[in-house]
Amino acid sequence: MEYNFSEDLKSIREILGFSQSELAEKIGVEQVTISRTELKKTEPSARLLEAVYSFAFDKNIKINKLKEMFWRDDLGANEKLLFHGAKTEIDGEIDIHKGRKNNDLGQGFYIGESYKQAISFVSGFGNSSVYYIRFDDRDLKCKRYEVNQEWMMTIAYYRGILDEYKDHPAVKALIEQSRNCDYIIAPIADNRMFQIINSFIAGDLTDEQCKHCLAATNLGMQYIFLTEKAVSQIKLTERCYISNNEREYYKNIRLEESKLGDDKVKLAKRQYRGQGRYIDEILS
Numbered sequence: 001m002e003y004n005f006s007e008d009l010k011s012i013r014e015i016l017g018f019s020q021s022e023l024a025e026k027i028g029v030e031q032v033t034i035s036r037t038e039l040k041k042t043e044p045s046a047r048l049l050e051a052v053y054s055f056a057f058d059k060n061i062k063i064n065k066l067k068e069m070f071w072r073d074d075l076g077a078n079e080k081l082l083f084h085g086a087k088t089e090i091d092g093e094i095d096i097h098k099g100r101k102n103n104d105l106g107q108g109f110y111i112g113e114s115y116k117q118a119i120s121f122v123s124g125f126g127n128s129s130v131y132y133i134r135f136d137d138r139d140l141k142c143k144r145y146e147v148n149q150e151w152m153m154t155i156a157y158y159r160g161i162l163d164e165y166k167d168h169p170a171v172k173a174l175i176e177q178s179r180n181c182d183y184i185i186a187p188i189a190d191n192r193m194f195q196i197i198n199s200f201i202a203g204d205l206t207d208e209q210c211k212h213c214l215a216a217t218n219l220g221m222q223y224i225f226l227t228e229k230a231v232s233q234i235k236l237t238e239r240c241y242i243s244n245n246e247r248e249y250y251k252n253i254r255l256e257e258s259k260l261g262d263d264k265v266k267l268a269k270r271q272y273r274g275q276g277r278y279i280d281e282i283l284s
Helices: 005-016 020-027 031-039 048-058 061-073 115-122 150-157 169-179 192-200 207-216 246-270
Strands: 079-086 109-112 129-136 143-146 183-185 220-226 234-241
Touching: 005 020, 005 048, 020 031, 020 048, 020 183, 031 061, 031 109, 048 061, 048 246, 061 115, 061 129, 061 234, 079 115, 109 115, 115 246, 129 246, 150 169, 150 192, 150 207, 192 207, 192 246, 207 246
Parallel strands: 143 183
Antiparallel strands: 079 109, 079 129, 109 220, 129 234, 183 220
């Protein structure tokens, strides 16, 4: 899927109140380059893409966020707008069997619930982009998780740190439930959160300490598509370009939020010390 650059270019000029010549002068290209690109008579170069989107972002025009607002306004009754941060371009059809089996909740196609969330996870990769996705949830079976013991132990299983207890009836029941659906909605667990879960499985934290530490590092919800039926009801609607300055902006936001989350975790460990049960007590 190509970027919708021609329309973005016209939108940026409209917001700025610039003619083609004025924008061309600002970004150091010929007016004819802007004209031919808007008319789709030529494909934009990588240099032109970066120049236009970086210039717009410097002018505080967050074109991708604006498009998110318009796409949300256009949703049908059963539709949701979701977001996929991709390190490289999606090539061909979505394949639920391409993902890693040791992802948070196993193999599947993972999508976030906001643009900010999606870009935050791929902002460190130079050729990454964000896809906007329309999802029709009619006639699909959904399994929803919250930040609780069930979610923590399910993630621990798929991430490969619950091997000692993998044959326990309670663990087997958890895994069966995690696959008895078309798609999952669950809190995101990044590597920082996984370290907290690992401490719970290792017996260093109680389930209550772990739960509250994880709640302190809230990253939002993710959708995981597990069946062909579920994938057939999602549609890639647009691929968004990420300029270098936008990447840097969201990387800094994530760093700030990570620091705040780390401080909350320290306080949660202390506040809930001695409360709850350890893993060996739960699965004794």
